[in-house]
Amino acid sequence: MNDYHLKDLSSKVKSVLHAKKKSGQYLAAYAPYGYRKSEEDRHKLVIDGESAAVVRQIFQMRQSGMAYGKIAAALNEKGILPPRWYWAVHYGNGSCKYSRLWAYATVRSLLNDDIYVGTLTQNCTGSRSYKDKTMIRKPESEWISHEGAHEAIIGPELWEAVQKINQAAKQISANNTPPQASLFTGKLVCADCGHPLVAARETQRRKNGTVKHYTSYFCSRFATTGHSICSWHRIFEISLKNLVLSDIRAHGKAVAADEAAVLDKLKQHIQSASAAQQEDSRQEINRLRRRLEELEGITAKLYEDKVSGAISGDSFSVLIQKNEQERIQKSERLDSLLAGERKAQQDIANIHQWAGTIRQYLDLQELNREIIEELIDRIEVGERTVIDGQRHQDIKIYYRFVGLV
Numbered sequence: 050m051n052d053y054h055l056k057d058l059s060s061k062v063k064s065v066l067h068a069k070k071k072s073g074q075y076l077a078a079y080a081p082y083g084y085r086k087s088e089e090d091r092h093k094l095v096i097d098g099e100s101a102a103v104v105r106q107i108f109q110m111r112q113s114g115m116a117y118g119k120i121a122a123a124l125n126e127k128g129i130l131p132p133r134w135y136w137a138v139h140y141g142n143g144s145c146k147y148s149r150l151w152a153y154a155t156v157r158s159l160l161n162d163d164i165y166v167g168t169l170t171q172n173c174t175g176s177r178s179y180k181d182k183t184m185i186r187k188p189e190s191e192w193i194s195h196e197g198a199h200e201a202i203i204g205p206e207l208w209e210a211v212q213k214i215n216q217a218a219k220q221i222s223a224n225n226t227p228p229q230a231s232l233f234t235g236k237l238v239c240a241d242c243g244h245p246l247v248a249a250r251e252t253q254r255r256k257n258g259t260v261k262h263y264t265s266y267f268c269s270r271f272a273t274t275g276h277s278i279c280s281w282h283r284i285f286e287i288s289l290k291n292l293v294l295s296d297i298r299a300h301g302k303a304v305a306a307d308e309a310a311v312l313d314k315l316k317q318h319i320q321s322a323s324a325a326q327q328e329d330s331r332q333e334i335n336r337l338r339r340r341l342e343e344l345e346g347i348t349a350k351l352y353e354d355k356v357s358g359a360i361s362g363d364s365f366s367v368l369i370q371k372n373e374q375e376r377i378q379k380s381e382r383l384d385s386l387l388a389g390e391r392k393a394q395q396d397i398a399n400i401h402q403w404a405g406t407i408r409q410y411l412d413l414q415e416l417n418r419e420i421i422e423e424l425i426d427r428i429e430v431g432e433r434t435v436i437d438g439q440r441h442q443d444i445k446i447y448y449r450f451v452g453l454v
Contacts, residue, residue: 059179070171073195077171081164082132083202085140094169094199100135101202104165108203111160111211116218121151122275131155152273161215166208169198232286232418233428237266240431240443242279244270248286263287266430282430284442289428294416296446297424300454301411304404315400315451327393330386337383344376399450407448424448 069076074092083104087093103124110120124131130138132155137145163170172193176182203211237246246266253261264286271279304311348369355365406424413420431443447453 055179067172067193070193073169073198075169075171075198079136081162082135082159083165084199096200096202097139099139100132103129104159104202107156107159108165108207108211111214112207114214116275117156117160118153118272118275120156120275121153121273122277124151124156125274125277132159150274150278153275154273157215160211163208165201165203166205167199167201168194168196170194230418231264231266232416233266233289233421236421236425237284237289237428237430239268239270239279239282240429240445241282242268242270244268244279246282246284246430247272280432282432284430284433284444289430289444290416292444293421293425293428293446294413297407297410297416297420298413300407300448301409301413304408305411308404308408312400312404315403315454316397327390330389334383334386334390337379337386341376341379341383344372344379347372348376403448403450406450426452 066076069092075086075094076092080086080094080097083097083101084094085097087095107120107124110123111117115123129151131147131149131151133147134145134149137143159165170192172191173187174184175187177185231248233246234248235245238244239246247269249265249267251263251265253263255261266284266286266289268279268282271281300311351360351365351369351372354360355362360368410420410424426447426449428447429443429445433440433442435441445453
């Protein structure tokens with residue numbers, strides 16, 4: 050019966066919302082960038098002067114031939130707030146968990162949204178059912194559109210000109226090779242901004258007619274912000290592959306030659322950083338255990354005194370509550386310290402596991418995705434620099450179980 054009631058209720062709510070969309074009422078929680086909700090009717094959109102001016106500027110930049118990323122870079126350089134931050138500052142509480150930067154995808158989405166010519170399109174997404182709230186994209190036949198639903202920010206001539214440019218760019222992208230997972234996808238991070246590195250495939254046509262294909266990686270934040278934040282941090286896959294291969298083989302040979310020495314060195318590296326802290330922790334654990342035993346004894350004595358009439362019921366309530374609060378506080382602290390000790394023991398066990406795994410690859414000749422998944426946690430890639438005419442690039446390989454070796 051509960052299930053039937055929920056299904057019926059869901060059907061009624063969807064029916065009401067569908068009718069409102071049919072009538073042209075705007076039902077989303079937030080107004081799109083460039084608009085705000087009318088004070089007289091919250092289901093009606095009106096132009097927000099400040100953000101609408103930015104929307105017109107973006108369309109004009111696109112009409113002049115600027116790429117999505119270049120537009121994002123120009124907006125970031127001017128210090129213009131992106132949509133979510135603009136709403137938070139002007140209509141919210143002044144803070145937002147999202148990035149304070151314009152990105153490639155934000156600009157592309159804005160330039161392809163027909164809401165700026167006065168067309169209101171709704172019912173594009175929805176949940177699978179009243180039991181499954183997963184959002185899905187509905188077929189275009191179910192969309193509900195109203196032309197002239199609100200005042201347009203962009204004129205029809207500018208809109209058509211920009212859409213032709215967008216379609217041409219889309220056709221170029223459609224002819225490119227479909228995206229594929231590269232050897233180090235998901236394992237590389239920028240050493241400066243912490244964002245992942247993404248792969249790019251390049252083709253070099255040589256004078257003798259041969260074609261050479263390369264894969265390189267570069268900072269995704271640098272790319273999505275139109276080169277306005279961070280820097281390239283570019284590294285070629287073949288160079289990184291050779292570096293990682295050499296590093297794995299070197300560690301494998303070191304473990305095979307003298308495993309005890311390698312393990313001792315790794316243990317010292319882990320323990321030296323927190324030796325004093327671990328000793329303090331052990332002492333505090335002993336103190337907490339003694340105090341908890343005392344509190345248990347105090348609790349038993351309080352019950353005896355209450356039964357014998359040595360203390361009143363009110364005094365017993367106050368004292369037992371105070372005693373229980375201290376017991377809970379001390380227990381939570383003890384659990385936290387014990388969890389830290391277990392982690393330290395697990396770190397030692399992880400060292401042995403890493404040594405057993407790396408030993409298998411002392412004669413590794415070819416690197417593949419399975420081996421990278423098994424051995425590598427992440428690789429930090431620094432920016433390339435030139436020192437005394439020599440190129441340098443800081444690469445840090447963090448292995449699973451042990452981290453940076």
